[in-house]
Amino acid sequence: MIPHVQLPGHVAGWTLKEKTAVAAEMGDACRHEGFFFVHDHGIPTDLIGEVYSETQLFYRLPVEEKGKYEASEKSQFLGYRGLGREKSRTHSGTEACEQYRLGNTTHELALPESVDFYHEHFPKSLELFRHLTHLGDGILAACALGLGLEEDFFKGYLGRPLHRLGLNYYGASHPSDVGSKVDYAMSPHVDLSLLTILDQDEPGLDVRNPDGTWQEVPTVPGALFLFLADYVQRWSNGLYRAAPHRVTAVRCDRMSIQYKHRPDYGVVVAPLDALTGPADPPKYAPLNTGSEYVAVLRSLLGR
Numbered sequence: 001m002i003p004h005v006q007l008p009g010h011v012a013g014w015t016l017k018e019k020t021a022v023a024a025e026m027g028d029a030c031r032h033e034g035f036f037f038v039h040d041h042g043i044p045t046d047l048i049g050e051v052y053s054e055t056q057l058f059y060r061l062p063v064e065e066k067g068k069y070e071a072s073e074k075s076q077f078l079g080y081r082g083l084g085r086e087k088s089r090t091h092s093g094t095e096a097c098e099q100y101r102l103g104n105t106t107h108e109l110a111l112p113e114s115v116d117f118y119h120e121h122f123p124k125s126l127e128l129f130r131h132l133t134h135l136g137d138g139i140l141a142a143c144a145l146g147l148g149l150e151e152d153f154f155k156g157y158l159g160r161p162l163h164r165l166g167l168n169y170y171g172a173s174h175p176s177d178v179g180s181k182v183d184y185a186m187s188p189h190v191d192l193s194l195l196t197i198l199d200q201d202e203p204g205l206d207v208r209n210p211d212g213t214w215q216e217v218p219t220v221p222g223a224l225f226l227f228l229a230d231y232v233q234r235w236s237n238g239l240y241r242a243a244p245h246r247v248t249a250v251r252c253d254r255m256s257i258q259y260k261h262r263p264d265y266g267v268v269v270a271p272l273d274a275l276t277g278p279a280d281p282p283k284y285a286p287l288n289t290g291s292e293y294v295a296v297l298r299s300l301l302g303r
């Protein structure tokens, strides 16, 4: 069973009282599953439809046109990852989908000549990105409250946040396991983010339950799917669970939108003193959101 959480409408209007209520509503799911549907988020459904439309238009472009936007270290990994471009973290093949990333850049790394260039096909996606950034901030404030911290606890780590919006396309004609024998289109992983907010136009996403079994995530009209990721699990010393997930081999064309709510470049994430002690020693090593992110992206996209 996937938990369902009612939100009090669009995040722009949430008071401390409402954030506290959200923290209470989602607390069990954060501690146990690490994933849940959110309802009444107030983000217009039409906008999500428009994002799918512009995503589809982009993926229909000729390969050489899409290739102009190729994601690389020079683009701070914004842009296009063609079929067969992203290596799997778990097998010797590549992920069986095309991907695109929009988002912010950091001055800590070489800047792309024009960020707008990477965003030019996606005006509606950028609009959605802004809504999801606010929703991510609201959910994170609720997470802080749920962990017994101040609502602004994480704010100091999100001054110039490197949030990402991913737009994935899994074609029914794409091999399910480019160069490998596995039966999924995206290998099991935990996201390198605080939390991820996802929408899919067709089922295909699986999440791993605390008992190790996998369950399919259905499409629920009007609801968004939310899961916690590495940084929240690490900061909370495992009090809140990061949800491993994967995408199964698709039977029909499928698109997904995943928004990854991330801190600044170069933040060190380690179990918080307030949540560790002699009885609860740190379960996770410190992780740097700059160098480790770049290292992972380099290994996934390296030639």
Ligand SMILES: O=C(O)CCC(=O)C(=O)O
Pocket: 166, 168, 186, 191, 198, 200, 204, 205, 245, 246, 247, 255, 256, 258
């Ligand atoms: O396509 C999906 O549903 C999930 C994609 C995903 O997990 C990711 O891009 O991190």
Ligand SMILES: [Fe+2]
Pocket: 189, 190, 191, 245
């Ligand atoms: Fe993911």
